[in-house]
Amino acid sequence: MEIYKNEKRKRYLEDHSIAHLFSFPIVEFVEVREYKRDEWIIQEGMRPDFLFYVIEGKAKIYITHLNGKVSLINFINENEFVGEMELLNDVYYTKGIQATTKTVCFALPFHRCRAQLLEDVVFLRELTKFLSVKATKMAAKYSQTLAxxxxxxxxxxxxxxxxxxxxxxxxxxxxxxxxxxxxxxxxxxxxxxxxxxxxxxxxxxxxxxxxxxxxxxxxxxxx
Amino acid sequence: MEIYKNEKRKRYLEDHSIAHLFSFPIVEFVEVREYKRDEWIIQEGMRPDFLFYVIEGKAKIYITHLNGKVSLINFINENEFVGEMELLNDVYYTKGIQATTKTVCFALPFHRCRAQLLEDVVFLRELTKFLSVKATKMAAKYSQTLAxxxxxxxxxxxxxxxxxxxxxxxxxxxxxxxxxxxxxxxxxxxxxxxxxxxxxxxxxxxxxxxxxxxxxxxxxxxx
DNA sequence: TCAGAAATATGAGATATCTCATATTATTGT
DNA sequence: ACAATAATATGAGATATCTCATATTTCTGA
The missing domain is CATH 1.10.10.10 (Winged helix-like DNA-binding domain superfamily/Winged helix DNA-binding domain)
Incomplete structure (x- = not known):
């Protein structure tokens, strides 16, 4: 994993503004990170300290079962959140997130942003929509699998x-x-x-x- | 379906206050409804005009597939929302919601509340948590079914x-x-x-x- | 460049699950 | 109280899917 600094960081933040997702200035908190193909953005079972927002690339959500089987729960694409479950829930089994391609994302540290995020109506509305789509798709996939x-x-x-x-x-x-x-x-x-x-x-x-x-x-x- | 009026309505609203879910006074908008066992609270494919919050009873979420199979996607219990997908998404295939037992719920009309709800940080935070739990459970169920x-x-x-x-x-x-x-x-x-x-x-x-x-x-x- | 790892392929038998057919009880509305 | 409907039961054969075993090919790191 590589953290972009200075010019490179600045360029990304400008080219891919996420200001519209928040009602307060977020830029100063953002760390710009690049993960290589196959690298783990979040390791299964290890709570992340950041909320991620994917700018470029693709990733996969994995979970390992006790019988050894592995499920690829879903794909994550550009302009999607990662780690929002951990932001919202104190108790949550963290799934593994692996980059499918080179992936650039913005990382917001929980300890500096959490409180503000949970008070921010713009952010919450975005997140709510994101989650509703996620839950809906999951339900559709689930029932299709059964049927x-x-x-x-x-x-x-x-x-x-x-x-x-x-x-x-x-x-x-x-x-x-x-x-x-x-x-x-x-x-x-x-x-x-x-x-x-x-x-x-x-x-x-x-x-x-x-x-x-x-x-x-x-x-x-x-x- | 029966709509409670006057004293009965008042009593329910007092005994089961949902004021903590909103930062604005909601009571005046609330319709208190009772559905009988097996009655459909929402019919599949028919967009509801209300956001529901279940006070008493249980319900089931159903979807019918083109091959005729029916999936019971989930159970709904007390203190859960129903119809939030339709509040948030303009395009959404509405699933059927059937009362398992006698069910009393509060119904908030979209046309009178939607704008305010989507601006309300308290409500959005509640809804976000609710949805995150929903999505998580769905994902767990999905992957368990496969594994x-x-x-x-x-x-x-x-x-x-x-x-x-x-x-x-x-x-x-x-x-x-x-x-x-x-x-x-x-x-x-x-x-x-x-x-x-x-x-x-x-x-x-x-x-x-x-x-x-x-x-x-x-x-x-x-x- | 070579060895090990990853990915692709294919066979054969076992198991999980489905479909359809048919009886036998409960439950329910009139 | 009775007929209709819903729920329970069971058998038998078909299909979808899994496990394991084994080769071959491709990719990748030292």
Missing amino acids: FPLENRFAEFILQTADEGVYKEKHITVCDFLGVSYRHLLHVLAQFCDKGYLQKEGRHYRIIKKSALVELAGMLRIE | FPLENRFAEFILQTADEGVYKEKHITVCDFLGVSYRHLLHVLAQFCDKGYLQKEGRHYRIIKKSALVELAGMLRIE
């Missing part, structure tokens, strides 16, 4: 993450995210290829029959 | 809902909540009886070997 087999959920995931019609995610990550075994994921993936929905190109998979995937994913749509 | 078979989750559910050592929930409700088929739930329940963890008494089940259930449920514990 549909992998086929449907995987189809949606492929459509969401495909880059110019090509799916390239790492299988292991996807298994953790969709909560299935490696073996089974590959099995369903092979089916998609057999049925002509996808075509393997080296390590990647080209979407051939998008409509079929759209139909499978469409089942998840709530409404 | 553990029914056996473990059902054991926990039995321990949580048992009344003086006797489990009495309706199977159908539990299936919707744990996201498994009726058949499979009964199957695991029969196993618990075979193994001597539970003993059937008419329609109910007495917990005989609590330690075994505790061990199964303990696997879910994160940490």
Whole structure:
């Protein structure tokens, strides 16, 4: 992890102002940090001392279960908070946050900001919205997992993450995210290829029959 | 649904003050409502016009999927909000809320309160905490569902809902909540009886070997 | 550049869970 | 008090998903 200082720090703070998220001047408290790919921004079980706001990059939220299984609970993208649970709750089991790519974020130290943050209507309104979206998505994912087999959920995931019609995610990550075994994921993936929905190109998979995937994913749509 | 007026309304408002949740006088806006068991407080897909706060009783959050499956996403208890998602988000698919028992709640009309609520630091702080707990529990449930078979989750559910050592929930409700088929739930329940963890008494089940259930449920514990 | 680690692949058998069919009780409204 | 509805029960076969074992290929650090 690298902390940006002086010019570099200043540039980031100017280019990515977060002043609109607060009603008091926040800049002086902000530490600008860069995490490398695969680096842990927060370690599981270790309470962080900062509230983070992601400026650039992506990260993943992980939790490890007692039976050894690992769940990738969610992805974190730009303009999202990290560590807000610890800001709000004294008792909270801290999940692990790992940078997927190089990630730059603003870090606000709890000990200097907490009181002010919890009094700030602008910040609280932002956070409330953020949390409501988070809770809603989580509930949707949860109920979809219960109601549909992998086929449907995987189809949606492929459509969401495909880059110019090509799916390239790492299988292991996807298994953790969709909560299935490696073996089974590959099995369903092979089916998609057999049925002509996808075509393997080296390590990647080209979407051939998008409509079929759209139909499978469409089942998840709530409404 | 019955709306309490005059004396009855007044008594409820006095006995269950929610003044501490707001920094402005809220009483004049509050409608006191009673829903009967099984009545729908909010119908799925129909945006409500009120923010509810449950005073007495219990309710369930349901969502119906396109494949016809129904998920019981969560239970709602006393001193919890309902309809906060619709207060915060313009676009939101409204889930169905059904009273499990007779339920009394305070209803705040959006059109009269929304602006003030979203400016109120006390309310926002309460709501933020509520949502953070909600999101956290949802995430825990989600990842546990992916990581553990029914056996473990059902054991926990039995321990949580048992009344003086006797489990009495309706199977159908539990299936919707744990996201498994009726058949499979009964199957695991029969196993618990075979193994001597539970003993059937008419329609109910007495917990005989609590330690075994505790061990199964303990696997879910994160940490 | 080479060895170890990570990621990809595939097979085979086990288990968890689902679907459907069908009976037998409770519960409830009129 | 009775018919309709809801809830409980159980069997049997199908499917989704898991575990474990084992190869091969790619990536990465010293």
